[in-house]
Ligand SMILES: CSCC[C@@H](NC(=O)CCC(=O)O)C(=O)O
């Protein structure tokens with residue numbers, strides 16, 4: 210495979226409404242897209258970094274820098290027979306998994322498009338539609354949240370995820386559970402907002418029949434999550450802590466997680482995401498596909514991943530209009546609470562040129 214270069218492109222995508230989590234509020238996404246140009250054609254990748262290092266240590270300016278100064282030169286000098294070799298080629302650089310994932314995704318998309326092979330086929334998808342969960346942010350008051358939850362259920366979402374933080378947790382979950390009844394799948398995500406000292410407080414969530422509580426403690430507190438799992442009856446699901454197949458096996462082995470949120474960007478790419486899926490399945494641990502408010506580019510790949518056999522819980526795989534009035538690809542539209550898995554070559558979608566031009570704030574060509 211001959212890599213000719215990478216086009217780095219940032220697009221400004223306003224959100225339909227503010228999305229508040231325990232680490233901040235987003236009103237727009239500044240998305241870094243990668244267009245890989247190879248001798249066989251081009252492919253697209255999406256970097257899931259935020260502008261600030263508040264979800265993980267990575268941030269968008271840092272991803273741009275590490276791609277330009279380290280990742281691109283390393284790949285330019287490597288003899289790559291395919292995207293599957295990128296992970297090993299870049300292993301000498303520590304971390305920067307979201308930057309690596311975006312580049313690997315773009316090269317993999319180029320390779321698969323040239324072969325006429327879909328992401329779904331490459332990853333081992335076994336379904337042609339996936340169920341849609343939706344992530345609901347923290348709001349100013351409970352009645353507004355209840356209205357939002359009602360609207361999402363009316364749209365057909367099959368699972369509700371509530372962002373929580375100290376001061377916005379027990380009463381909120383109780384109100385939602387009372388509103389939606391016991392038959393709707395409900396889970397919460399704390400984004401590391403608690404400590405083990407909150408264990409008895411978090412145990413009060415057990416009365417609400419939640420599917421899981423996602424990442425209650427800080428990313429590196431694996432033993433704390435194992436201790437919490439012994440106190441709560443609600444299953445613990447790790448997100449930020451899961452950075453590779455290796456950390457997945459360790460977290461499962463230590464009893465820190467009994468469900469895994471897989472986010473390809475967080476773990477270094479879709480190929481590592483598949484390895485995590487395989488490790489979890491081997492341990493009988495269900496997985497689901499997390500979201501980073503992706504555009505249609507990342508969303509297409511996430512839907513393909515969510516169609517693998519071990520993804521037995523609804524993911525944060527929402528329709529495009531959950532976050533965006535205009536997507537940079539044809540929008541993903543939910544039907545009966547499900548999204549269709551793209552079957553075309555590669556991602557099966559491409560950016561709409563005029564939309565891309567309108568939303569682009571910056572581009573740079575990185576020759577290789
Ligand atoms: C952009 S940062 C959001 C991180 C958060 N993601 C979601 O809540 C899902 C967002 C989505 O549906 O893409 C998580 O910690 O799981």
Ligand SMILES: [Mg+2]
Pocket residue numbers: 398400423424448449470499
């Ligand atoms: Mg999460």
